[in-house]
Amino acid sequence: MADQADQAGQAEKTAKAGQQAEKADRKAGPDERHGLSRRRLLGTAGAAGAAGLVIGGGGALAAGAAQEKRTPLSGVGSASVPFHGKHQAGIADPAQACGHLLAFDLAPGADRKAAAALLRRWSATAAELTAGEAPKGDDTGIALDAGPSSLTVTFGFGRGFFDRTGLADKRPAALEPLPAFTADALDAKRSDGDLWVQIGSDDPLVAFHALRLLQKQAGDTARPRWQMNGFNRTPGATARPMTARNLMGQMDGTNNPKPSDKDFEARVFVPEDSGDWMAGGSYAVVRRIRMLLDSWDNLSLERQERVIGRRKSDGAPLSGGTETTPVDLNKVNEDGSLAIAGDAHIRVAAPESNRGAAMVRRAFSYHDGFLDDGAPDAGLLFIAWQADPRKGFVPVQRKLDRGDGLSRFLRHESSALFAVPGGCAEGEYVGQKLLEG
């Protein structure tokens, strides 16, 4: 994601931490509130959340609060992203340092009512965890001490969900199966799924804590189908928020649509006045894309940069300028060749090459060791968000499949498409308009 998007995201997070502090203020008992000014509570927002997580320790809350006055929780732990809102979290906000993608299939016999009960449980727990509160009922304690650490939980529905719940007439046309691409080498076991959960957090224990609770709540209603773990840079490892690098070493996401773009909402979200249950929702294309890193690393720096169309060091397009300079696809070198080669990734993927089609890519890198032949089992958990995949991922991937110089170094090993409903208000649950509509 580009600097601006990241910075906007950070600003938003800070604002949200403030809201969170207000919430903590409302909930804190007189002992905790006493002597803490509004301003200090802002600083200790996450600390209050963390103290709230303490279980089974008599007096631990007060002791924790006293402690936090001395050492307020830093930005990483205290940042929180509200669960409730018109859109679900985990779409327009920056990708976190740790991500889990989980797909479930409905168990035989699980019906619409059982699915509704599960989404209600999941939504309630996600709201608690993202606010840094202890979940009601059993808690594993894995996230004790930590703040919410920008936790987000996002829920989606796959094609199969609608058949198995008797809701086939409500399945959106946009959820039609993705076409086959020549570069695909898909593993069915790691593709598709009735239900999808995306978990992200800047702390791995906070992310794992959420994963365990949600998995257990699936109980007899839904069974794990596949799961993938990914990562991004740790906050603070670079001097300022920067566009992410992928495992090829290349900056990835510079030209991503930004929440500040005037057409961002229209590109990413189903119109809120659409009148159907997907209003305010989005569609997620999930692809596990293995990178053939041994082949890639054998290319010279110059050839790698030609394949991408950007300089590796700083992400500047080969047509000149800095990372954020608009790409000049028509720029010609002194020898008459195109500055951005005909099969350069940024040319083939550009909205100008795809009748304006664009999507938000919110990705995590993955690395699961090595394959039997010794090659790294590593690459990108690519998640593309758009209002309609038939106008986003599908046309762009068709073009990339034919003409992208980068595709020689990639294998799409799994694929899924999910309808991700709009967000819900307090007391509601995600998907309620579908399941009770």
Added chain:
Amino acid sequence: MADQADQAGQAEKTAKAGQQAEKADRKAGPDERHGLSRRRLLGTAGAAGAAGLVIGGGGALAAGAAQEKRTPLSGVGSASVPFHGKHQAGIADPAQACGHLLAFDLAPGADRKAAAALLRRWSATAAELTAGEAPKGDDTGIALDAGPSSLTVTFGFGRGFFDRTGLADKRPAALEPLPAFTADALDAKRSDGDLWVQIGSDDPLVAFHALRLLQKQAGDTARPRWQMNGFNRTPGATARPMTARNLMGQMDGTNNPKPSDKDFEARVFVPEDSGDWMAGGSYAVVRRIRMLLDSWDNLSLERQERVIGRRKSDGAPLSGGTETTPVDLNKVNEDGSLAIAGDAHIRVAAPESNRGAAMVRRAFSYHDGFLDDGAPDAGLLFIAWQADPRKGFVPVQRKLDRGDGLSRFLRHESSALFAVPGGCAEGEYVGQKLLEG
């Protein structure tokens, strides 16, 4: 690790960041040094390191330096742990947020000379990377922008190494195979190995960058045998440095030996005056310990705390006090029962129960999705450090194997033992005394 150890570690890191700044100062050109006071350089130590990593970008170094003046690299990215020293890094310093464990077997035909050349290459690259410098020769660029982020690289030798290099007469007696334990369910393919590399960093891309380079350098000399990835809490997710929690939600490592203990060196390191090639070295026992989390989570909080002997919320021993209060193994409850149960983990593992035996546990959690039966494939990459495993891990594990209430919830799925030589000075390489002695 206990607070004190963590805080000592942080203080040490800060001091080292200062040394790093001095080094950057020595290497920076007049343009970069101009106008930067010593004090500011301390703040921008990592920034200088990051700028040093920039490749192929004309003028990028100066531009980067100008930028960093505004936004100095934070603690996470700028912290560095020196590669050179009397001990290898990655033993006495705190475990980082991301860890990779790699084992290699020497390729058929690879002899002592080839092994020496590999260790020389590896040591040179590890020294560059841990200082935040660009590695000489090809670079993948994956760590561009980031500071060293507390990167450590640690090298060790397994039993097989000595036979295959004609050095059987130099194999230490302490490297004898670990005995079998009743709770073991070991996978030979993920156990043992001729060579071992432990990589740790607070940033996952910095860690992956090191892994890729070192794997490629193994070339035709050594082939990957197994690899495991682990994690710990992200720096800043808690309000202050705290003892790590494991995936059972329990604080883990409170009673770990601390570098400030008077017997720490003797417990962990082979005496420097031992006269042999292992002087200043240590022995690493590596166990992949899967946690039976579904069974564990079914226990009540009270029963979990009895199995461990500590309160889950704050780590205080059930004999009373706070986390750092010494455990009173003789304390009796009002009903006459032992406050710390007879089979409580902290009783059976305590040095008092093992004739003083203790080791430094420097662990990472792991989580690789779920197994065929749906159970989480998650647990602890347990790494125990000691001067002699026959007086550290072996007697303690024998006792735990028979009497630890926690062992019902654990499966040891892989096991390895490595001789980890002392550190080396600049211009030398790890293992040189063995390979050229």
